[in-house]
Amino acid sequence: MSDPSPIRPAGARSYAVCWTGGSGIVYGQRFVEVLLALGHQVHLCATDAALRVLAHEAGIAVDRARPDLAGRFGQVPPGRLLVHPIDAVEATPASGSARLAATIVVPCSMGTLARVAHGFSSNLAERAADVALKEGRPLVVVPRETPLSALHLENMLTLARLGAIVLPAMPGFYHRPGSVGDLVDFVVGKILDRLGIDHALVARWRTPDPASPWDEGEA
Numbered sequence: 001m002s003d004p005s006p007i008r009p010a011g012a013r014s015y016a017v018c019w020t021g022g023s024g025i026v027y028g029q030r031f032v033e034v035l036l037a038l039g040h041q042v043h044l045c046a047t048d049a050a051l052r053v054l055a056h057e058a059g060i061a062v063d064r065a066r067p068d069l070a071g072r073f074g075q076v077p078p079g080r081l082l083v084h085p086i087d088a089v090e091a092t093p094a095s096g097s098a099r100l101a102a103t104i105v106v107p108c109s110m111g112t113l114a115r116v117a118h119g120f121s122s123n124l125a126e127r128a129a130d131v132a133l134k135e136g137r138p139l140v141v142v143p144r145e146t147p148l149s150a151l152h153l154e155n156m157l158t159l160a161r162l163g164a165i166v167l168p169a170m171p172g173f174y175h176r177p178g179s180v181g182d183l184v185d186f187v188v189g190k191i192l193d194r195l196g197i198d199h200a201l202v203a204r205w206r207t208p209d210p211a212s213p214w215d216e217g218e219a
């Protein structure tokens, strides 16, 4: 399958982003928004439950059979954002041969977490995650639930042992968030950090040392 993006900006990469039915769909929305703003290509799919949460939490109602999510991200260059129906198991993220840099499941419901941990691949989101694992590409899951049962914890441990990055939607407060957006950006920034994508969403922690020659962007 040919790359639908006619011009790939230098440094731009393609990511599979899967929204599932955990609370916090805003994390998924913001993550896609930031990837696009940074010039990357996004293959987006959303489970039926994710679209129900989108309607409930964001007041955005879409046709769940063929969700028109592309129009939700403003003016995006052609080919930069590809929205796939959740049953489109023939879509690019379903293939190990696709040139995808990583798969990110954000937010990740406990149901999807369980199915990915056990290789169910019953829809495009689960298949994209399964492909990332088998290809040894980064898989980031952003689970959202509280409290967590032993089963939830076991499934997270299973995924972590398989090489997935388990990055719970647990914003910190040491950056002194002043808004919900700041809390969301904390989690989105953590995802970007794990993918090695540079960003300035959140001020980085450092002990004050006016004499230090180190740039705060340095590790």
Ligand SMILES: Cc1cc2nc3c(=O)[nH]c(=O)nc-3n(C[C@H](O)[C@H](O)[C@H](O)COP(=O)(O)O)c2cc1C
Residues within 6 Å of the ligand: 019, 020, 021, 022, 023, 024, 047, 048, 049, 050, 052, 053, 056, 057, 108, 109, 110, 111, 112, 113, 144, 145, 146
């Ligand atoms: C408003 C709303 C919030 C929900 N929040 C969560 C949640 O935080 N975590 C979770 O695991 N499930 C949550 N659920 C339930 C899941 O959406 C449900 O288990 C669904 O079957 C998951 O399907 P999926 O994994 O295919 O997306 C929520 C559902 C709704 C409608």
